Amino acid sequence: MGLLFILLLGVAIHWASAAKLGVVQTEGGQVKGKNVKVSLLFRSVDVFKGVPFADVPGMWEKPKPHPGWDGVMRADTYRDRCLQVTLLQKKTRGSEDCLYLNIFVPQGRKLSTNLPVMVYLYGGAFLLGASNDMSFLGVSLYDGKEMADRGGVIVVTVNYRVGPLGFLSSGDARLPGNYALWDQHAAISWVRRNIAGFGGNPDNITLFGQSAGAASVSFQMLSPHSKGLFRRAISQGGVALSPWALQKNPMALTKKIAMKVGCWRMNEDVMIKCLKMSDPVKLTMAGKIDVLLILGKGTVMDLIEFSPVIDGDFIPDEPSKLFHNAAEFDFMAGVNSMDGHIFAGVDVPSINSKTANTTVKSVRGLLAGLTKEKGGAAVESAFSVYSSNWGSHPDPAVIKKTVADIETDFLFLVPTQIALQLHANNASGARTFSYLFSMKTRIPGFPSWVQAEHAEELQYLFGKPFSMPLIYFPRHRDLSKYMIAYWTNFARTGDPSIGESSVPAVWPAFTENRRVYLDINHKISKTSVSSDLRSYYVSYWTETYSLLPSTRQTGVLRAGDLSPPRGRPESSARET
Template sequence: GAGEAGWWLGASHWSRYSLGRISPRLSTKAIVTVSFPGILKATKYRDRCLQVTLLQTKTRGSADCLYLNIFVPHGLSVSSNLPVMVYLFGGAFLLGASNDLAILGDSLYDGKEMADRGDVIVVTVNYRVGTLGFLSSGDARLPGNYGLWDQHAAISWVRRNIRKFGGNPDNITIFGQSAGAASVSFQMLSPYSKGLFRRAITQGGVALSPWALQTNPMALTKKIARKVGCWRSDEDEMLSCLKVSDPVGLTMAGKIDIMLLLGKGVVMDLLELAPVVDGDFLPDEPMKLFPNAAQFDYLAGVNSMDGHIFAGVDVPSINSEKANTTEEQVKGLLGGLTKEKGNAAVASAFGVYSVHWGSVPQPDVVKKTVADIETDFLFLVPTQIALQLHANNTNACRTYSYLFNMKTRIPGFPRWVEAEHAEELQYLFGKPLSTPLVYFPRHRDLSRYMIAYWTNFAKTGDPSKGDSKVPVPWPPFTRNHQPYLIINHRMNKYSVSYDLRSYYVDYWTRTYSQMSAAHTSEEPQKLTPGGMEDGNESLD
């Protein structure tokens, strides 16, 4: 036996271990770990947490879902004191699993290649998503953040037990992508994480992203209550009804209704279920919690077109060869993103993003601008703010910034499209190496580079230093010096650049943030890339 809920399976390249069970209904943060007498034959993945399907038509998964998967590199002898990398999956806080998106028989998040090539232990974990993971009343009656507590419990379990698998509990790195990256960011900011892990990596998302925080949770909870027949004028009665409601019905009530768009608003508005400031796990607004993150080494970045897939829903013409994208469509998108600031913000932002068009803009230039707007607003600018705040607050730990811009492999998109949202994951998890027939040599080169940088960082806190050779040294991001690494298959000394899209970062963090709100409201507003009003925090 290896302690609570953990067992060594020396004959297996990777093994899976129970994290515990939860109530199928809306529950408290308490999670009970269970023991298992003897050796657990961990030969298949367990169920994902109960969630809607990708098409939002039904549910899948189970309430008995809090399991984790441990990938241990196996050589001629059993390793010891290995660095540990814990991965948190993405999926808009609505769907996903530790073994999601099977590619040619293997999960996208299969950790074997990274574990073997980087000589690290990789752990992937499940956590509750959707209504059961993030529904909240905004107070202690239904505090929310259950999915974040699940992640915390998983990381805590790893710290207590990973030594039995050859891991070093004092050298844990957590990493994630999209909502998983925002989750990593929230874990860094929570006071409950003090001393729990050592380093963190966020890929395409941070706690400051405008989609990462629900600022009006009770309004959403009332909407969910109406859908499941729990609406009551008395809030306590309504919440009591929700707590005993059918979990499948609750889960379906949290689905995204794509038909609500119909050319109005933006996709971001549909992503309603998310973490909240609960006064406990997140005791304050994320912007104010960065002193808590100063204890961790931090590596963060985005893909060059993280926003393209969302822009293609908001402005479909950008992916059409036959249709041009008009100025009115660009302004409409900006209006949807900046509606809390009003028409003045639309005119201001349009001027910033169209300044390079010329008198007769090329159609592809306009279309790429739409993708850039959503990439900046949803991903790049919030990440740059997070990097700066981390560098400002830390003395002993390091900060690193990157831009992943490998051209997309997704067929059918225009030629100008570079790296889509989540497209870096196939390289990080070594798919070009494990399934070489569907990739080219350049993709295998890139995969080796990413695995080397990420696992070196997990080992030493410096992505350039470790057992794995890298193509170019990666300089740290500091308070006054802001280099970033451009990651693709052609990496050399010119892959280091400086001040990533600083013209646009400055616009959103300074000019936009100083604009007056379009209306006053007693409700706190969503944090936007420019959400630094009222002197909450300075980047200077």
């Protein structure tokens, strides 16, 4: 009984001693969240779910300020995601009333004040996603409690429009596009105006995001509308220069959607007027992925049709020409060692087969799909680069891994290296940091050579090995601790090695002339720091490939954007 009394007394003291925000005044009215205990004594997290940052948006209109409310809003339930197709694309889910955000505020014995703020933008191919997405055992992957508490930062997760309602564009003022980017901008602006009431520092906001969210972070950095709005940015597995991140022919896509909803007209003005009167659910269903696009003539990259456009406003020019706008933002970016594997498995299914070999013909077919704007010469050029280490009798596993490397390089790694270089070249007092996340996949059933899959870093960043300890091992908690420390240190100081959290190794900056990166896994040490990530392949895509004649307007890989050292393929985590 004595021990039980002591335990109960400890719990009572915990709750009596942990600070709570209670009701917070925002520009729209008062909100009341929920105080949630965490594992550490005298610690808790105030959680505010479903706080509106804008009014219900008009279809293909910029977000408008929320009109406000009377009384105290109970902010204890996630709100609907923005209207989108389901994963199986059989129906839609979500609502047009979706512009809400969630706030996670760590508390100790005293109320937190002047904390760094981290605003997260989710991925989902610009077609899917929500601020509380990917629930597992009733807990969202993007639940910010562990990251907030362990890193001493406020975490904010944000909804934004996706699919046709977020990105449809005519390529001109009639239907300018980029509504999702304006949603994100409105959310960041709301955070800047209101976060002080939650204990945050409005002058120390960091954006971070993954995949389409990472590209969105990149676009936010590059937009002239973001000047002074936030301070730092982190892109995980995507940048504005990624070949899937920019829609180059928006009117063609708009006409395709118009055809599907019965609005196609020879007169474009009449067609657009019809679209604006169409049912949002039917428009959303019309935007579902068309798998026929990749049968015989393309790759999974061709399935990502809804994405930002150059609108002369939020994105005034080619992204590669806008890095002067990002000169004052500290920037951290990287990729997972096999970000492209899941997509390569769609394009070349044999790579994941235990019995079927991957043929040279299928490797050339993948390259043909990725490089179709350059024609046949590019296929043989790229094939010679990626097969240079095969030898006369290549191991079948080596060929399969090469396919994953090709797709990782083209879709993620090379554009990210270009973005890092352009940021370093243009930086004015800001710092640049590069990483490679190489923790071996936890997804069962894949071949032994598969390393870190697309989005696999998120479980560690959001602290799942701590909140769900029974399904992780100590090495996973080590990695989660390291990532939270580096990310939140960066948010606090602009340097991932300096802050309130200790780190296992110093992470040097990526500079104009020294392309340093940190290899992130559960065994980080001084030897995890290296330089010139896959420079042989980066050089190929940015120099040799970019100079090949084009059959149509090329993508984002441009000669002169990046000039890494030439040489043979280096030995690195990606090469093992």
